[in-house]
Amino acid sequence: MTSKQEFIEKLRNSNLRPTKQRINICEVLFNRDKTFHFTINDLFNLIKDKTGEKVSLATVYNTVHAFHKKGYLKEIPINSNQTYFDTNVTDHHHFFDVKEEKLIDLKNEDVGPIEIQKSIPGKKIKSVEVLVKLED
Amino acid sequence: MTSKQEFIEKLRNSNLRPTKQRINICEVLFNRDKTFHFTINDLFNLIKDKTGEKVSLATVYNTVHAFHKKGYLKEIPINSNQTYFDTNVTDHHHFFDVKEEKLIDLKNEDVGPIEIQKSIPGKKIKSVEVLVKLED
DNA sequence: TCGTTGTTTATAATTATTCTAAAGAAGATT
DNA sequence: AATCTTCTTTAGAATAATTATAAACAACGA
Ligand SMILES: [Mn+2]
Ligand SMILES: [Mn+2]
Ligand SMILES: [Zn+2]
Ligand SMILES: [Zn+2]
Numbered sequence: 001m002t003s004k005q006e007f008i009e010k011l012r013n014s015n016l017r018p019t020k021q022r023i024n025i026c027e028v029l030f031n032r033d034k035t036f037h038f039t040i041n042d043l044f045n046l047i048k049d050k051t052g053e054k055v056s057l058a059t060v061y062n063t064v065h066a067f068h069k070k071g072y073l074k075e076i077p078i079n080s081n082q083t084y085f086d087t088n089v090t091d092h093h094h095f096f097d098v099k100e101e102k103l104i105d106l107k108n109e110d111v112g113p114i115e116i117q118k119s120i121p122g123k124k125i126k127s128v129e130v131l132v133k134l135e136d
Numbered sequence: 137m138t139s140k141q142e143f144i145e146k147l148r149n150s151n152l153r154p155t156k157q158r159i160n161i162c163e164v165l166f167n168r169d170k171t172f173h174f175t176i177n178d179l180f181n182l183i184k185d186k187t188g189e190k191v192s193l194a195t196v197y198n199t200v201h202a203f204h205k206k207g208y209l210k211e212i213p214i215n216s217n218q219t220y221f222d223t224n225v226t227d228h229h230h231f232f233d234v235k236e237e238k239l240i241d242l243k244n245e246d247v248g249p250i251e252i253q254k255s256i257p258g259k260k261i262k263s264v265e266v267l268v269k270l271e272d
Numbered sequence: 273t274c275g276t277t278g279t280t281t282a283t284a285a286t287t288a289t290t291c292t293a294a295a296g297a298a299g300a301t302t
Numbered sequence: 303a304a305t306c307t308t309c310t311t312t313a314g315a316a317t318a319a320t321t322a323t324a325a326a327c328a329a330c331g332a
Binding site: 017018019020040041057058061081082083 | 318319320321322328329330
Binding site for chain 3: 194
């Protein structure tokens, strides 16, 4: 249970003004036990449901991108018509249930360390992500 | 160097009529030494350039999806506004050069075997893909 | 309180992809 | 070869996710 005050501070520390809309989005995104995987559309609908207040779609996009840029959200590479985001910003891997269109976290020990043996001159590794697709 | 005849046979064997357009697309896609990573738009432009003949964008989409369904192309999960495809349909992993927006194949021995230690009841693993993002 | 700057919003624009339906080409049948 | 059927191509319209615009609004500092 994170308090509204903490969200306000977090926003201030990030040079984002703590508006009503952003605080509501924080409640929906970060006030939970487990990691949360979502699309913009999921989030848009949840805000109305959970807070009772409507936030415009444009603001949801703006805020998600602001949080993404600040490192509070992670973008998950999937081929879907919608982009997926994740509140778990640590390096970790995923199951993707293709039928349910649902992401599930994998612990690093569920996959084991991945050592990339190849390198490209002038480039360095930014991230290593494993995506395990599941079917019935 | 694959001959036109071989493409025609391949198409016939797949219950796809060997039209001028599909043969041209085959030339562009499969008449090469190295694996080829592309977006629909890349391909659309290359067809005109390499064969001198124009194929409608709708046909490029249709054909790529037909080939994908037949297993002649692989879809690569990346967060990009465009979908990436790959002529290398074996199980393999990728570098993605974020700046250049370019995919590079990783050999399986460059990554090593990946053992997934977790399972979801009622689901089985369809694919395991590693995406290594590169930055400067 | 006032002025400045950042934010929200409705709406329009953009863009990748899919749909539609008519014209054309391939393959089979005579 | 002429005809028939089925599949394919195509231009253009439709769809849908995302981004841009610009006016109204809210937060902040003075
Ligand atoms: Mn996750
Ligand atoms: Mn590849
Ligand atoms: Zn983002
Ligand atoms: Zn496809």
